[in-house]
Amino acid sequence: NAGVTQTPKFQVLKTGQSMTLQCAQDMNHNSMYWYRQDPGMGLRLIYYSASEGTTDKGEVPNGYNVSRLNKREFSLRLESAAPSQTSVYFCASSFVDREVPYFGPGTRLTVL
């Protein structure tokens, strides 16, 4: 039972490049989330998916897209990376919305 897994663990991009962060959970959770963590800012919600087939914007969605591929997987895409997107990205999941989210280990992304 791996919980929430994220790939890759680290990534360095050049400005303008694109990439997709992958997230999978094996806890049969319905809701999944993407957060970013920046120094002095705590964690901020980018997008969430309350259930398979639905996605909604969070607090800081600009510059990102998401796909809820199936119940297990929720990906985050940066179409044209910018230095302001340098951050640590966390995926989380919960059984239903308003339940406790459980977090993955994070992806550290640097955009040069």
Added chain:
Amino acid sequence: DQQVKQNSPSLSVQEGRISILNCDYTNSMFDYFLWYKKYPAEGPTFLISISSIKDKNEDGRFTVFLNKSAKHLSLHIVPSQPGDSAVYFCAASGNNNDMRFGAGTRLTVKP
């Protein structure tokens, strides 16, 4: 706008003593509050939660207190142990999926 604030970036306590971490919020629609612990290079780990219908919740060495009129919650750890050294985040949510986090407090427990 930061709706959840942890005004102390760091806290240092002696092993065996009480650690008190504080959190303030501004949104009166928040009705569910959580504390997470985070070690370096790991994701946040859920610690304890409280709903707005309660003013205290206890789990072993960890107790969370909620003062709704002051829009304030605190996490008490007693006794503190060196393994408790980590960054602690408080979080709050209302009637949607938009959970807001504070900036975190780094706790150091000295042996």
